[in-house]
Amino acid sequence: MILESRDLYALIVDHLKKHGYEVTCDENHIVTTHAFKDMVFEIEGKLDNSFPYELPRFWLLERCQFKHLAHVGWDNETNKGIICEGVSINRHLDYSKPEIVYLKALQSAEKTIVSGLSDKTKNEAEIIEEFTAHWRFSSHEEKSVLSFVEPQSMIVELQSISKNQSKWATILDQTLCKKINQKYGFRKRIQEKSQIEGKAFYIPTKIRILPPDPTASIIDWWKSLLNKLPTEQTKELQDIARRNYAKKLWILGSVVLQDKKHGWFCINFSNPSKQKLPIYPSCDFSNWEAKAYNVELHNKVHLKPRGGATLSKPKTIAIVGCGSVGAEIARQLVCSGVENIELVEYDKLETENIYRHYLSSEYIGVSKSEALAHELSYKYPYTNIVKSKCTKLKDCLNSSFLERIDGVIVATGSPTDERYFNEILVKMSARPWVIYVWVEGHGFGGHAVYVHNSGKGCLNCLYRDSEGNKSLESIQNFLKAEQNIAIDLSGCGSHFLPYSFADAIQSALLATRLATQAITGEMCKSCRISWKASFSTNSTLETTYRFKNFNSSLEPEDLLWEDCDVCQ
Amino acid sequence: MSLQTQFNKFNETISLSWQDDRIKNIREKNDSILEDIKEKFKEEGYPVVDSFKQGSYITNTTIEPLDKEYDIDVGIVIDYEKAPENPIDTKKTLRDVLLARNFKEPKIKKPCVTAQYFKAGEKSFHLDYPIYKRNKFNTYYLAVGKEHSSSDDRKWEESDPKGLIEWLNDNNSFNSNEAYQQYKRLIRYMKRWRDYCITGTERKKIYSIGLAIMIKESFTMSISSDGDINDIVALQKTVNNMKSKYFDCIDYENIKYNVEVRLPVEPKRDVFDKHGSTVGTLLYNKLDKLLSNIDAVNKEDTLIKKCELLKKNCFGDDFPVPDIEDNDTKTFKEAGYISSPQGA
Secondary structure, eight states: OOHHHHHHHHHHHHHHHHTEEEEEEEEEEEEEEEETTEEEEEEEEEEEEETTOOEEEEEEESSGGGOOOOOOOOOOOTTTTEEEOSOSSSSOOOOOOOOHHHHHHHHHHHHHHHHHOOOOOHHHHHHHHHHHHHHHEEEEEEEEEEOOOOOOSSEEEEEEEEEOOSEEEEEEEEHTHHHHTTTTTHHHHHTTTTEESSSEEEEEOOOOOOOOOOOOOOHHHHHHHHHHHHHHHHHHHHHHHOOOOOEEEEEEEEOGGGGGGEEEEEEEEEEEEEEEEEOOSSSTTOOOOEEEEEEOSSHHHHGGGGGGGGSSSSOOOEOOOOHHHHHHHHHHHHHHHHOEEEOOOOOOOOGGTTSSSSGGGGGGGSBBBHHHHHHHHHOOOEEEEESSSOOOOGGGGGGHHHHHOOEEEEOOHHHHHHHHHHHHHHHSSOOOOEEEEEEEEGGGEEEEEEEEHHHHHOOOGGOTTSSSSSSSSSTTOOOOOOOSSSEEESSTOOEOOOHHHHHHHHHHHHHHHHHHHHHHEEEOOEEEEEEEOSSSSSSSSSSSSHHHOOOOOOEEOOOOOTTTTTOO | HHHHHHHHHHHHHOOOTTOOGGGHHHHHHHHHHHHHHHHHHHHHTEEEEEEEEEHHHHHTBBBOOOOOOEEEEEEEEEEEETTTTSSSHHHHHHHHHHHHHOEEEEEEEESSSSEEEEEETEEEEEEEOOOOEEEETOOEEEEEOOOOOOOOTTTEEEEOOHHHHHHHHTTTTTSSSSHHHHHHHHHHHHHHHHHHHSSSHHHHHOOOHHHHHHHHHHOOOOOOOTTBBBBHHHHHHHHHHHHHHEEEEEEETEEEEEEEEESSSTTTOOOTTTTHHHHHHHHHHHHHHHHHHHHHHOOSSSSHHHHHIIIIIITTTSSOOOSSSSTTTGGGGSSSOOOOOOOO
């Protein structure tokens, strides 16, 4: 039932009154009056067209008189502060009872205000923890600063660049920028036709400080921060100021929060004439104008965990086989935070690959490994993806290759090469971990086998029959061998194993999940994992016992075969 | 080469099917005798309305007999309404047919008529003919009694020979065809074990049907989720279950056991009726010995030693022992190459 706006407001007002609230209402707003100790505050609620399918939004009225309040925004022009609705990203609302939804949301907003008012220490601690968000209330609205700077412990001179009509002023750290690969597309875009704009410094602080009150001056806040800095840092800043004069200065700062997190701020200082930089307490601030800027972070610490990456010591992974499965693994691993990837492949991208391969048609005729390295480097900044000198799996058995690799992912789809590689590698005393991954024709499923860098259990353990004899047929597979599985489109040489792009991605995911666990050290023994299709495009093919009885997709299973003559 | 491969070879060696050349003579003999039986029964006024293979041939669990004395069981069915009141009459008629075919001393046994065939003075094979009458509801009644049994001991006893076959062949309780086949192999192994490890009159008391029922009701498969088949583990677990399921200790001092295995179909009688304690004690001890022998096999390191123990202590000469240890384990069973369903 959709109520007319007027009825909806009336329904809610009535409901609030029944619950003892003092309510006033006009056409678009509901204002409730609340009391805490001897303080009175008013909350204004507004119902968007999307209500009751989304929560109402609430503002604290007469915002400025309450000064710092955690989870409450500022709007100096209206003197209202929007109240944060909490950390939950998604809510499931009972839209049939809008009055109850409104009441519950109002109670939550009221609780936020009361919590801020009742415990000053806790309130300030929460604001400091939300430093970057609160900084935004004081910042310049039109432009943000895009920061490529990583949190550090030292003061660093930066480079500030800007170009016309860009939504960002950009702050780069030249040393750290070297860690961003040269092919990264966004960096190229930012730097092209840009100009250096004044001086720029990064100042890390370990002090816990409240962000500025948006009604107060940024210069005053800056001065108070400088006064709190340790003597050594002040001296260093004085020294920098003595040597640097400018009309324009960008200060990028970080404050340390809990759990090794950082809050960020950026101030742009401008002066009609070149002056000593205003970065120590006793300097002359009189002609300096300061503006706060919102900081958009573009650094490794901030970006990589978004893809699920941990920031442990970078590992080097080799991917052998850059077909539809291998290329997808490469992409997924980069998204998972793997920085160093060496791609091993002998083949070029062909026209017939286009609908099953991650790479686009612009790379047709180009070496798959080279094209993939280029594509991923263009898209992801913190990577070192290279085409390997090795082109075949057996090339990877040389010691110089194995010494620099932490893990190898083999996605060649060739059981002969893979078994040979496994047989040689498993007998080495020091070896990287290896994941073998393959997909089965007609979408019956896919498999990944993890061979730990020590102990028993290897790829060869799977090459046995149901009686325990060595077999060229893998017991892992869902389709029996010796069947006409390939599809022939135009005669000899045009056969291909039919599986979909989705099958390739699904199989790649198995390998990626195993690899990320291996990288973080969670894997302590060899294992295997499969996915099985609930249906297939071909029902005439003969399936194995394992296929008929398999019901543990994505669950790791033991790999060891006690009679294996390779790893035993 | 694996132990399971040896079990599979053993299974192939001992298995005997209805179409096997080894029983060609018997099949032919049976076919012609059946014609005579039908003619004679018709003359007597109770024509044969059906005949069917019974026993292990129809459940595909026949094994090559160690003494080479093959046998077949063929059920003869007459119409309920036309059957004589005295079941022994039909048995005598059948015996007369066999006498006319020059069989020496065909015997009227309690459940059937048996004819022994000799070749060069040696027992060659025997034929067992149980006789049933069948009513319009498809209920079967077995002609029970010996030639001179008292009127109390001779009767038409309700029976369900086809139900028993169906029960033994029913694969619904198995989660795969592979498990069903393992169950059938276990019956064959146990029958050979019985023939090898129990001799003389004692062996004759361990009825095959008793073993088959026990095995089906106690069966624990051993097939991994990958399809790795392990018959020795299945055998071990199943025998363990049999021991705990059918035996009651009836004399703790002298350690005697009773065994009770009921037919799963009518008349649901105890297969070992009247021999419960003698068969029970014998079978329990023999099963116990079998388990300790399997334990010993499992403790051995090499395939040859395992096979030698199985041959010597459990199954006899038909259990194969590989010639050279490990030689074949390094060889793939397929020649050269296969086509694989894998890609990436």
